């Protein structure tokens with residue numbers, strides 16, 4: 001399995017849309033540690049998952065940021 005390179009604050013596209021009103025596939029990485037925490041850019045909800053799960057669910061890195069960006073909800 002290929003593991004994508006990503007960093008804190010990167011905006012990433014996930015394989016599955018968030019089951020929220022916006023059905024956004026775009027998330028921003030807001031914490032990188034043993035676990036990864038991402039924020040849905042559609043609704044702003046935070047989702048925590050293990051790195052292993054994240055590596056399976058990420059589709060690609062969209063763009064790099066250096067700080068939190070506001071969600072569009």
Ligand SMILES: [Zn+2]
Nearest residue numbers: 018020040043
């Ligand atoms: Zn959402």
